[in-house]
Amino acid sequence: MIPCAVVGVGQTHHKTRRHDVSFGGLVREAVFRALEDAHMTMRDIDAVVLGKAPDLFEGVMKPELYLSDALGAVGKPMFRVHTAGSVGGTTAIVAASHIQAGKHKRVLAVAFEKQSEGNAQFALGSGKGASLGAGGAFAPFIRAYIHRSGAPEHIGWKVAVKDRQNALKNPYAHLKLKDISIEKVKASPMMWDPIRFLESCPSSDGACAVVLTDEEGGKAAAADGRKPAWILGTSSRSEPPSFPGRDPVRPAACLQCADDVYKQAGITNPRKQLSMAELYVPFSWHEAIWLEAHRIAEPGEGWKMIDRGETEIGGAFPINCSGGVLSSNPIGASGLLRFAEAANQVRGVCGETQVDGAKTALGMAYGANSQYFSMWVVGNSLRPFG
Amino acid sequence: MTRFVENTITFPYRRSLGPLLTTFMTALTEKRILGSRTGDRVLVPPMEWDPQTGADIGLDLIEVGPVGTVESWTWVPSPSAQHPLQKPFAFAFIRLDGATTPLLHAVDAGSPDRIAKGARVAPRWKAKRAGRIDDIACFVLGTEPEVDGPDGPPAADLVTMMDYLATTTYRNPVPVAADRAIAATREGRLLAQKCPQCDSTYAGGRGYCVLCAVPLGIEHEVDLPTVGTVTNFVVITPVQYPGQTETEPFVRMFVLVDGTHVIYGYQAAVDLPWDQVRVGLRVRAVFAPASADLEEVGAMGGNLGNLLGWTATGEPDVDDPDLVNRIF
């Protein structure tokens, strides 16, 4: 396979309502930041891959058509993926595939959501009443996790606080809850029992863009003093929505996806060999759930890592230093943000949220009824383990 | 004979315009049309970015028209509900005086033999303008702009947002198996289908086995007990949105039907307060009378035919630590 590197990352400032820009303007904000970071212009890009969650969110059907010129894709391939909540991750993977297949050298991956244009609850219920929302769909999974792991309820609160404190160090993050505390989370309204309001992700307008290149492009960036992130593995897995006995807390698709991406990256002990992970955690309990379903912790042990503070910045295994989905959630872009933040960690450009000496990082996104999984492992060199 | 259900959705959107479109749309309320100048071109409709290169164009807007020339056109003999005119009209590419590119809009020409390439047209403004492209009701033949009533004022403030509504009716088939499961609920029965290959049983008439990817038919139908145990649940505090029907917290339960591995997911509670729902609670199905006229709702959280939900049986709870894991 042809090596592939991340040489540019850009994102918007994420907010509940980005009423200051049109939705094309929003996407372009992220694109120009990524191009600037990559020392490139639109002209240098060979192909564009666009990801976003349902078109019903903004009411523009197949928006890759409307955005073709906004993304500088005229005369180029313009590709659109949609794999539910995992789509941002899939966007990066498909963009990488354009290079790994030997088809193109410089590919722009873009993902966005302008949730304020429409109403996600409405769209999720396709316009009908009593929409459960994502929280309603995931709450039972969380109840199952709590029961089977015996985790105390403060674990959810702790993650909610940690991610919001991380967000205070991330200039692009949406939620800036300066006075966030365990007490505040505990006192916040119960939205989807057992999920409290402050244990839930916000609804954001935002976009993210990533510039990917082949080995030559990665080496050229490095020679210029701009560290690339090297892609050590990419993987995706899906499983059907419902069938008797399906386990959404430890989904087979997640385990297989993680096993596959670790194998490609030469990882046999993720807890030791990964420096950090950006996991898709829309509700605080998913940090514990995913620590276990990515084999970073043994079953029933994930919450203990959280309880010991290991997943904080400066901890033994930092998770979501960016503040994660709990702090910024432009749905379609949320997955690409995980992948991009993981890349920025191994590039060493994360500023206040930087994990010291990060060599390898996992970016992950999931979607629908915990069915779609996409992951990549990135490293600060093509062979970080020698 | 497969039954079809119709579902009309009105999609409500509220778009932010950003600086360039704000200027353009606000000018429309003043009966002025702006184009964006880039190099020696004047783009109408105005663009934030160059349509060929994607480069930023900037906010260099100049007034064009309002009179223009038809560059091309087609006749719409039977307009759709979304069209600007509800009588036969022309859709035309109109190059406004001073513009380099044509704008698509409607021309109220009366009949197709009255419009031609090269025809001069002028806007017919709506009297009440909101800052939208359809503030121009249409164009009319000639060089005199019109207003379609007593002229209203321009926008008091900058127009920064635009509403967009689109209504579409969808017509979808109800799979035969699902229809039979729905019909069974009118008789107070819960009908499922059992896969002959793997014994997996599916409630609600999905019509196929997910694990074996084989269709299931009438011959695979089985009746299920109408009593079961709550394995898991969620209490939802409703968020308001267009179309929301709930205002108070409501519960959705997962029910494992006795003697099977079948889960009924996201089930409503009937005569069962949300704060009394718990894992292990014994429940029985509640059906509406056969004569009830029930609206069909979607898959998650909706009722299956006359199955309204489940209520407590009063039996002692089931104590099984694995129950909670049975969500599917």
Add this chain to the structure above:
Amino acid sequence: MATPSKDIAIVGWAQTPMVRRTEQTETQMLMQVITDLLKPLGLTRADIDFTCLGSCDYITGQAFSFVSNLDAIGAWPPKRDSHVEMDGAWALYEAWLRLQEGDIEIAVVTGSGRSSTGDPALIYPMEMDPFFLAPLGADPLTFAALQARAVIEAGIADERRMAEVSVRSRGRTGPKADIDALLKTDYVREPLRRHDLPPITDGAVAMLLATGDRARKLVKRPAYITGFDHRTECHNPSFRRLDDSPSTRIAAQAAGLHDGPPVEIAELQAAFSHEELLLRHVLELGPDVRVNPSGGALKSNPIMATGLSRIGHAANHVFSGGRRALAHSTSGPCLQQNLICIVEGRS
């Protein structure tokens, strides 16, 4: 831009009956068509290494409508899988890139849509520029008519040749093939008449792609993909020359259309009759190239699968001994985005 070197071939494909209105859900159509694809090849769903589905939420009227389609692909145990909100032809493109990576051998791609579900005249304006075009209800028929006029003015088409395209595509004979009579019928959108328009079709297509060695084990004569590319143009037709299709030209060049022997047939996703004449012109197809022997999109037009079925019919030409064939797919107003796939047989 380079051409990936790995041998990848279409091994087989299947389609549902193409009907005005099916009684099956999209998932049921896909379940059937994937089974129909695999059976003659002696394969099961377990043999599939990667799936990529192409479909559209707005056609279905439901957010995440593709999720239940996972039921059809046999994603248990879980599968490497992706979904594009594009015609299945682009799903094939993603699978073709994925197989180039060399670690897996078999991919199944699908395109599916129930066009009968809603009124295209009300759904498709939502695909247009949300500020200037969607609020006017600007529909595909209008844009097709405006493009047809441009193509006619450029001398690339005329109403008679358009009618001939339609008659040929639909295999009309007798009174229904009377061009003069057709030209006397009313315009639906001048210069387009009823016969210039595609039908509304429900249907699904599934296709199996395999790496070279595996393909040769499965069938005697695989259809090798020797060129594959797609390009887009700016969205708003106001800013385009409508008597040309530069994205088609670039894609064809990048796919190597003119680098090998001439293609024998071309399957073009020309939903409107003038589009065939324009594409033929832009692709510089000679008079001996048979265009749309399948009948093309004028005969059946299953949205989100129309493009993939073009590639299927091109592959059929190779399966039955043909040397080289071209397939084309498109999306957006006035042929905004175009895809070219070249398939070849080997002796």
